[in-house]
Amino acid sequence: MPLAHLTLPAPAKLNRLLHIVGRRPDGYHELQTLFQFLDHGDTLHLRPRDDGEIRLTPSLPDVPDAANLIVRAARALQAESGCRLGADIHLEKRLPLGGGLGGGSSNAATTLLGLDRLWDLDLSLERLAALGLTLGADVPVFVHGHAAWAEGIGERLTPVALDTPWFVVVHPGVTVATPAVFGAPQLTRDTPPITMARALQGGAPGWRNDCEPTVRALYPAVADALAWLGERAPAMLTGTGACVFARLSREVEARGLLAEVPTHWLAFVARGLNRSPLHAALGR
Structure with a gap:
C-alpha cells in the first residue's frame, strides 16, 4: 500500500575541516573537507498529490518557492523519473539561512x-546523489x-x-x-592538498577552515562570535556561513x-x- 505521508529530518552538517586547494577555470574552487552530521536540523512533512503539483508551506522570506531547493529537488525528481505524482511539503525550519550548516x-x-x-520510485542512492x-x-x-x-x-x-x-x-x-x-581577493586558494589519512591523523586541534579569515573580515559579527566562543573552547567556522562551533567532550560541558x-x-x-x-529514519 502506498504511503500516505512521511515526516523526515533534514539534519545540519558541520565542516570539521575546510581547505581550498585551487580554483578551476570555470570559477569553482577545489576543496578538501570533512563533513559530519548533527542530531539537529529541519523537519519535512511530505504527502503525495495526484495532480503533479509541488506545493511548499510555508514560503521562506525572500526565497521564491520556485527557487527553493525543496521545490527544485521535487521537480528534478519528477523529470528524472517521469513520475506524474506531486506532493504537499511542509517545512519546519530551524536552521538559519546562510549559516553554513547545509540547511x-x-x-x-x-x-x-x-x-x-x-512515490515508490526505488531509485539508487547513486542516481539520487547525481x-x-x-x-x-x-x-x-x-x-x-x-x-x-570530500x-x-x-x-x-x-x-x-569521525569522533x-x-x-x-x-x-x-x-x-x-x-x-x-569565494569572490574575495584575499581568500586563501592555494593550500597544499593533503591525503585523507593525514587529515584524519591530524585531528581536531589541527583542523581549520580556510574561509574563516575572509568571513571574519567581511562580517564583524562572525569575528565577535568566534572570539567569544574561542575563549571558552576550540572554535571554528563551518562552511562559508555565519555559524561557528565549539567542540566539547561531554554533553554537560x-x-x-x-x-x-x-x-x-x-x-x-x-x-x-x-x-x-x-x-x-528511512531505515536504509
Missing part, C-alpha cells in the same frame, strides 16, 4: 529520498548519509568515521553570502557553555553523528 542542501536531499520512497549534484555541491553527502572526506567541489566522497563529540553552535545573526566569500551564550545570538547544542538521522 538548503539537506532539505533537497530529504526531499529526494523522501519522495523516492513516497541528481542532487545538479542542485548543489553539498547535496550528495546528505543523500549518501555518512560522514565523509574533494573536488565537495562531490567526491569517501565515507569516514562524535558534543558541539555548541552559535549563529551571530547575520547571513553570509557564499559568492562574496556543552550545556553549560550554551547557558553562557549571549541572548542576542541564536545557539544550540548537538551531537556529532557519522550516520545521518535521515537514513536512520
